[in-house]
Amino acid sequence: MPQEVQSNVRTIPGIISQRGCTYAGCKGVVLGPTRDILNLVHGPVGCSYYAWLTRRNQTKPESETDVNFMMYCLTSDMQDENIVLGGEKKLSQAIREAYEIFKPHAIGLFATCPVGLIGDDIHAVARKMEAELGINIFGFSCEGYRGVSQSAGHHIANNKVFTDVVGLNDTPDEGKFRINMLGEYNIGGDAFEIEALLEEMGITLTASFSGNSSVYGMEKAHTVDLNLVMCHRSINYIAEMMEKKYGIPWIKVNFIGAEATAKSLIKIAEYFEDAELISKTKAICERELKKVKVALEEVKPITNGKLAMMFVGGSRAHHYQELFNEMGMDTVAAGYEFGHRDDYEGRQVLPDIKVDADSRNIEELVVEKDPRLYDQSKQDFKKKKEAEGYLFEHYEGMMPDMKKNSLVIDDLSHYEAEVLIEQLKPAVFCAGIKEKYVIQKMGIPMKQLHSYDYEALMLHLAEL
Amino acid sequence: MLLRHTTDKIIDRSALTINPAKTCQPIGAMYAALGVHGCLPHSHGSQGCCSYHRSMLTRHFKEPVMAATSSFTEGASVFGGQANMLQAVTTIFSTYEPDIIAAHTTCLSETIGDDLTQMAKKARDEGKIPAGRHMIGTATPSYVGSHITGYANQLTSFVNYFAETTGEKSKKLNILAGWCEPSDMREIKRLAKLMGVEINLLPDTSDVLDTPMTGKYRMYPKGGTTIPEMVSMGDAKKTIGLGHWCTRGAAVALENKCKVSFVIEDLPFGLKATDRFIQALSKYGIAKIPTEITDERGRLVDMITDMHQYLHGKRVALWGDPDEIIPIAEFLVDIDMKPVYIVSGTPGKHFMERMENIMTVKCPEAKYKNGERADLFLLHQWIKQQGVDLLIGNTHGKFIARDENTPLVRVGFPIIDRVGHSYFPLVGYTGAIRLVEKMLDAILDKTDATCPEEKLELVM
Structure with missing residues (x-):
């Protein structure tokens, strides 16, 4: 029996926490x-x-x-x-x-x-x-x-957008392959990159929840074939509810890291079982990965074998590990600011998560099949694909990717960060704006993973 | 256009604020508390308040900003936050070891009626506050005043708690600094030192929010007003408060508690406000004004004279905090610029009186407003009606600047997209030189970039 990761619980009053409200x-x-x-x-x-x-x-x-x-x-x-x-x-x-x-x-x-x-x-x-x-x-x-963190607010937002916006317009977008992107917030323009790739593939992006997004897209979000979930923590609720009400299946994707992006794009293409789409997508990935390879060759001599730590969000502290892996870096310590057990241990623990007082005050919507719009064929198709080994609503969380002897710490406090840095001296520490200058004062290069501070990392900081 | 829904058609708003020129009290209390040595600010409310305030201050200073929170949940909101506060006191003293916890309320804890002074007493009675350490509570309801009010309330709490009278007057003057940068506070100390006047400066964020990179992180940097300094404020011969909004409350408290009389001056932005500050230092510190300072003044006047042709008549939109923009408006008028539009979200009747005095003769066309709905949306609408040559205010103005193709000189709080403010002062004569330099750079860079080719001149 794997260990339970205590998470989504109260921060002790007085602790200097990363969390918001x-x-x-x-x-x-x-x-x-x-x-x-x-x-x-x-x-x-x-x-x-x-x-x-x-x-x-x-x-x-x-x-x-x-x-x-x-x-x-x-x-x-x-x-x-x-x-x-x-x-x-x-x-x-x-x-x-x-x-x-x-x-x-x-x-x-x-x-x-x-x-x-x-x-x-x-x-x-x-x-x-x-x-x-x-x-x-x-x-x-x-x-x-x-709630105990921002996470409660994500759930409340999901609920209201689902009841008051999604489903207002039944006219689907034109296009052969229609999807929604869930949990990609276009920080620093990430969504622009993803949108460009999807468009080249020939995929129609109806709605984004919510980055570079429009309410008009959200209103017809229930007309798509497939939902993509990027940030599992903040948006899985809407994916679940859309599946229950409209029969739209969802898959987990990750566009952080070149390999991860390629894997996700190919998985999307494979869902549609269209030979042209699949071959086109593979060609795009191959072309892009070539460029990445050049860049990787340049950075790898610097990054290979270096230690990284990341403490953010409810998904990014996991997503970014893929990118760091590609650069040959080891994530020795990681944790979420507002994740839940399923973000650490995977969705299979969902039935075992006890609802405590702090979660109970967030409405859990009772969602039923829409008598008019529920599309059984999407679910039948899902069953068929599942039998072939295609994974839906599948997220194993952070733990399987953490190496032996690495540390996982939920809701990292300021004091813990200091100790980690002193003892393990990482090459880079990733967190948010409140942590940034504390870490830098200690002579450790620091990158934000939410509000980006973009390229260039001063790895020679210690030499100055 | 980024602000594409802003037009020149002004409707009378009675409830809606759009793009505020203020924020809420607690962040001001947090900033003021950071200017006390060994002090950890504490936000008594939901986690978000603390997180937001820390983030905003961090972005502005690009420095660590530490503060703790009572981490309210629904239970605390219903049953009161005392249990959370007391637990926080224990956690903080055992984990972060500050000399002082400066706790302030939020709209949440104010609405439910939490009393931090009573909680501090309880913490003390229950032995949760180690010997020689302190907890101070300050009421900073977010729905009253602005961040400036919170700053003022925190200063008042500090002097109320610490200042003592021994019965013997010292030679020192108290200087209460209105909200300004670490660089400005450093400059105020430099000027007093040049004058040979000993001061207690409260707060003092220099060497706290402008610390050098050493490879070692210090949670309580070397700067900040010390406890002995705050205690001795009760024996000072006079208090000079720099800024009516930020310092009057603390000055009055010192007078009531310790019989230290006070005078309120403007924050020394620009020529005349600096004159008044230096004269006050000279008068109450019984000190001569040294040549170094008169030379600095002379250099400022010289520079203004040299470049007057590029400044006079230039229309300016100005926004920010009253203690800062009142003297800046006065300075602009003094150098023949036209501060035609001015807003500050911070309420207070004094604002309109002061602005009227400054504007009546030299810029009668000026429009100015403060308090609720004196916001950047209104300011922008005025600009839409008739444009300006220069914007002076915080980073939020950059969208107006781009849409209207008007240069922006960043002054005030927050500045979250440029640096320099924490290192180079705007107060004093040299600070005014820097302000003039920044305004000239902005105006002339635009002229050089946009004038017809045949008009581009090498010499200006």
Whole structure:
């Protein structure tokens, strides 16, 4: 019996943790990168302010005049009288003003800590204003205190997007092979690269949840053949729910690392069982891998055998290991900031995960087959492919990839990071912005794996 | 266009803020607390507050920013955060060993009525605070004021807690620094030293948020106001508060507690505000103004005279924190520039009075607003109505700068896409020289890049 990895549990008060809050996960991660949903944060000014373009998600509207709200930070800027007397009126008025200025197709409302405490009902406001303005308005009860980390916010975001956005438009995109990309947030433009490869293959990307994404794509997301899950932690819920309701199967992919990318692209092509698509995809991969090989030859003499540590997210601390492996680097220590047991041990442990008090307050939606839109043929096809050995909804987590004697630490604290570095002296340490300069002060090269700091790594830092 | 939905048509908003020119109280408390030696800021609320504030300060300074959190969950939000706070005290003193925990509230803990002063007393009574160590609580409700209010409240807490009167006045002056950079605080110390005036500077983020790379990480760097300095503030002969918003509360507290009288001056940005600061140092420190300082002033005036033709009449949009943009606006007017649009999200009537005084004669066309909805969206709409030559403010202005093809001089908080602010001061005469240099570079670089070829001149 493999060891259980304790995760998704509370951080001890007073510990200097990497973690953020439920609101950060809901607004910042899942909804933030969608350019044409107008996001309005109900609360004091700070919550909206700190989530204003700080995750470095990029977006490219289709034209110069297309809707793009990404640069706008909207808040009801609650004052003390709103806390005492309630803020619903101010929120309603803020929505009216936002509508008058921006004329959006959809508005997302985000609840911050005091909203839940004073009993403002953002869902009632959403319904009322939806009736008044005739557009889609939905609210997220993502008060910061709801979970033990950002992860709770991902779940809340998934739920609401699934109930209030997905399924609004039944017209499928044109194209022979239609997919959605789930859990790719286009940080630093990653999605642009992936989109270009998919397009060359001849794959139609209907929706992205959510990077370089549009609400119009999300509305018809249920019309695709296959869902791809990149960041398992933040988005697996929507993949699950779409399968239950519409019969769309999903597969896990990883586009971090050249080999990983090639493997994922070929797996997508093989799903469709189209000889032309498969051969084209293989040719693309071969062409790209050639370029990567040249680059690898250049860096390998520097990177080979070097030690790496990575502590981020709920998936990236695993995904990035593939890239580091390709460069010949060993990940000696890794862990997630807000992962769950399945992200470490694999999805097979899902039935054994006990739901504790902190998870119980996040709604678990009861999803049933859509009588009109459930596509049994997709499930029959899935069964056939499964019999042939094709893996669906398959994710083994980080543990199988961790070498013997390596360390896995969940919710790494500042103190633990210091000790790890002192004892193991890695060549590179990867985490987030709060850790970056601490690590660098210790003379260890540091890279962020969420908000990238792009190329070049000062490996000769110690010599200066 | 990035801000493609911003037009010149201004509608009257009564509830919605768009692209704020402020943020919330706790981050100000965190910044102020980092300017005290051996102090660990602590955020009493959800983890996100602490994470967001640390991230923003880290991006601005490109330095480690440490702070702990009470890590509220739903239970704490319902039953009160005392258990979390007390556990945090134990965790922090055993793991991170600070001299002081400077805890501040958040909108969450304020809404449920948590009282940090009472919790600090309880922690003390229960022996959770080791001998010689301290815990201070500060109320910083995010739904009142702005980050500036939080900064001010933290300073007030420090002096209330530490300052003591021995009955014997010292020769020292207290200087309460409004929100400015480590470089600015270093410059304030340099000027006082040149004057031969001994000061207690609170806070002092120099040597905390501008530390050298040594290969060794120090959680509590050598800088920061020390406890003995804060204690001795009660014996100082005068307090000079630099910035009405940031320092008045602490100055009043010192007067009430220790009978140290005070005077409030502007943060010394620009010529006149620096004059007033130097005069105050001279008057209350009973010191002569040395030639070094008058020479610095002379060099500033010389530079302004040399380059006046490129500055006069230039229309400027300015945003940021009141203690900073009031003296900057005054300086711009003094060098014949036109600060035509000014916003600050921080509330306070004093703002409009001061701006009126500065603008009435020399820039009567100026539009200015502070408080709720005095935001960058409004500022941009004014710019859409009639353009400006220069933007002065924080990094958030870069989108306006690009859309309007108008140069931006980065001043204020946060600056998260450039460096320099933590190393080179903007206060004092030399700081003003740097500001003029930055403005000239921005204006003239644009002229050189965009003027007709036949107009490009070698000599300027």
